[in-house]
Amino acid sequence: MSDAKAERGQQWLERLLQLAGLPAQVDVTCQDDAYWLTIESSALTPEQVSALVGEGGKAIDSIQYLANAILNMGCDEELQAAYTLELAGYRQKRQEELRSKAEEVARQVRETGESIEIADLSGAERRQIHTLLKDSEDLETFSRGQEPHRTLVVRLR
Template sequence: MSDQTKMIRGQEWLEKLLKLAAIPSTVTAEPSPEGLAEPGSYWLTVEEKHLTPQQIELLIGPDGAVIDAIQYLANSILNIGQEEDQQASYTIELQGYRVRRQAELREMADRAAEQVRQTGQEFEMSALSAAERRQVHTFLKECEDLETYSRGQEPDRRLVVRLR
């Protein structure tokens, strides 16, 4: 399956989901922006121009819970039964939420790294979704003096940053 096919598959799936939810909107699909995700991943952006503020709020949900759930469904459903080399990673974007949240996560990761370096003590980051923990792991992978891992069970799973 080509990259183009994977993108279109994600786009069509999300448009169908929105239509079933009586929130008809178009979706644009593109490769993930450089530095925001791994290669082979795609951003599916819900066009907001025909959505009401209430529909946008509903789709994002409190603390991004709804958009995270939609993203989880997209990644689960679109990859089920696919060979590993045919799987793709999808990020659902609406009204710049993901870009803002990734900037917040990058800042949190940088603060955690700085604190660990200054104190030598491990630092736990809580209240992150599984996708957000994965992003912080990816951000801190470039720090050769640090390591990250997850501790605990959902819904109280935490990301731990410590010196290597």
């Protein structure tokens, strides 16, 4: 791949996996102005996949945070990129779950007129629901509280 941002992300993640003793290659695709770094799971054991994803996605979220922080640190804005890590379909499945959750919560708020708090979301997942609902003319979202007990609130405008 000739894209320097894609190559940087791929090389960084493959090196991290190598240092961790995990024999996995990384494929890169560009989707919605973000680089998806997909860890090939075929050479990994189910236990290794489970450890890389972590409980509730905590490990893959942490690695993704680290990738974005390290790969963008000290870079001019035009060289910065957003990286999303994928492994064994986890991100795709989680995105669908979050989309369904956002639609259900939006429906409930519209029906009852009462705000709803959503707990147990990572910072990236809260941002995703903010993004999914940002174009709703009748709804607004905001985060409340301090980590690790931060929640997302959806309410009528």
